[in-house]
Amino acid sequence: METFLVHGRAHTKKWDYSHHLVPPISSSAAYRLGSAERGALGFESFAREGLEPSKASPIYIYDRLDEPVRGMLEESLAEAECGEFAATFATGMAAVSAGLGVLLQHGDEMVVHRTLYGCSFSLFKNWYPRLGIRVVYADLTREGALARALTPATRAVYFESPANPTMELIDIGAARAVCEKYARKGRPRAQIVIDNTFATPFCQRPLTLGADMVVHSLTKNLGGFGTDMGGAVITRKEFSSQMLLYRKDFGGCLAPKSAWPIFVYGLPTLPLRMRQQQDSARRVADFLERHPKVARVSYPGLPSFPQYQLARTQMVDYAGGFAPGSMIYFTVHGDVNHVLNYVARNAYAVTLAVSLGQVRTLIESPTQMTHATLSADDQGACGLEKSGLRLSLGLENVNDILADLEKGLAHT
Numbered sequence: 459m460e461t462f463l464v465h466g467r468a469h470t471k472k473w474d475y476s477h478h479l480v481p482p483i484s485s486s487a488a489y490r491l492g493s494a495e496r497g498a499l500g501f502e503s504f505a506r507e508g509l510e511p512s513k514a515s516p517i518y519i520y521d522r523l524d525e526p527v528r529g530m531l532e533e534s535l536a537e538a539e540c541g542e543f544a545a546t547f548a549t550g551m552a553a554v555s556a557g558l559g560v561l562l563q564h565g566d567e568m569v570v571h572r573t574l575y576g577c578s579f580s581l582f583k584n585w586y587p588r589l590g591i592r593v594v595y596a597d598l599t600r601e602g603a604l605a606r607a608l609t610p611a612t613r614a615v616y617f618e619s620p621a622n623p624t625m626e627l628i629d630i631g632a633a634r635a636v637c638e639k640y641a642r643k644g645r646p647r648a649q650i651v652i653d654n655t656f657a658t659p660f661c662q663r664p665l666t667l668g669a670d671m672v673v674h675s676l677t678k679n680l681g682g683f684g685t686d687m688g689g690a691v692i693t694r695k696e697f698s699s700q701m702l703l704y705r706k707d708f709g710g711c712l713a714p715k716s717a718w719p720i721f722v723y724g725l726p727t728l729p730l731r732m733r734q735q736q737d738s739a740r741r742v743a744d745f746l747e748r749h750p751k752v753a754r755v756s757y758p759g760l761p762s763f764p765q766y767q768l769a770r771t772q773m774v775d776y777a778g779g780f781a782p783g784s785m786i787y788f789t790v791h792g793d794v795n796h797v798l799n800y801v802a803r804n805a806y807a808v809t810l811a812v813s814l815g816q817v818r819t820l821i822e823s824p825t826q827m828t829h830a831t832l833s834a835d836d837q838g839a840c841g842l843e844k845s846g847l848r849l850s851l852g853l854e855n856v857n858d859i860l861a862d863l864e865k866g867l868a869h870t
């Protein structure tokens with residue numbers, strides 16, 4: 459897999475780039491069609507039911523329908539997640555909207571784990587009721603919670619694992635088993651959709667564990683350098699036509715100029731970056747756990763992590779090693795703004811900024827920043843605390859990261 463992520467498919471029908479070691483950046487809104495018949499065939503075959511998009515010789519027509527650089531990135535993303543099909547989008551939120559957009563319609567219900575990225579929470583809370591989609595919030599870490607939340611109208615179960623920002627895990631295989639059991643009585647089986655942004659496919663491949671659909675913010679570790687926004691849905695072929703039609707009509711497609719760096723720089727370096735960031739996360743989590751100014755550390759790689767056993771079985775890299783990832787959530791005694799302002803003004807290795815999963819180590823306060831859109835009550839229900847900080851490890855020397863945190867914590 460690591461070699462594949464560097465090379466992609468050498469012989470892709472998306473684009474014959476045998477003369478290039480690196481595929482050229484495509485930048486063409488529309489394509490020359492050659493003949494009226496070829497143009498008509500392109501429209502006729504686009505997103506046609508039963509057509510395998512990766513095997514078909516594409517007829518490119520217009521960027522919003524399909525495009526070669528994006529297509530190559532999609533082939534590699536599908537492979538990295540062990541899925542059959544991938545579609546990319548302009549942002550992670552566009553991917554979340556599209557994945558659920560093809561599954562849900564007016565009158566349907568969706569069960570959602572209570573702790574979510576702020577904008578996903580906002581999407582479900584503020585926009586889904588307008589579409590007539592009922593969202594049922596549940597604590598999916600609790601046994602029996604999913605079974606109690608399912609109804610004959612449930613079409614999707616949505617969660618992040620690890621959840622942003624608290625890092626709690628959902629047992630993907632167990633969730634699938636609950637949905638199967640419910641469906642055995644002749645009711646429709648809810649589709650499991652997981653946001654795998656925190657783990658990345660390097661640390662966890664949910665489709666192999668029972669999920670039906672994976673969504674990603676490519677803005678994070680898959681892009682890896684913090685230069686471009688993007689999103690992806692990876693799933694089974696049966697959803698491919700709907701997904702492409704959704705993207706064509708709602709329009710949130712990934713620009714090829716953004717697909718290119720993700721394909722050329724992001725994916726090939728994913729394993730290397732994840733290994734290094736994860737090593738640093740382990741060192742930093744150990745340091746934080748022993749620090750007197752730190753109240754609690756939530757990192758799946760710590761033996762004190764409440765779901766450590768689940769982490770060990772679910773978060774596994776391509777070689778079968780334990781892969782708890784590069785994200786940490788911790789709470790401090792005292793005022794988080796003292797730490798953050800120290801970091802903002804003085805730190806070298808750690809940066810006060812939202813986003814995550816890039817070469818720089820980033821720290822932020824979820825209640826004031828990424829999850830500020832949630833009311834105080836909703837933040838409480840999500841398990842967020844004002845004293846909480848989210849840390850995304852980058853590629854700096856870990857000793858420099860530790861030195862910045864040590865000095866920052868001295869200021870609480």
Ligand SMILES: Cc1ncc(COP(=O)(O)O)c(C=O)c1O
Pocket residue numbers: 549550551552575577578618622653655656674675676677687688689813
């Ligand atoms: C877990 C998770 N999902 C989705 C998103 C949305 O991604 P984007 O900002 O690319 O729209 C984010 C962004 O922070 C995220 O953390």
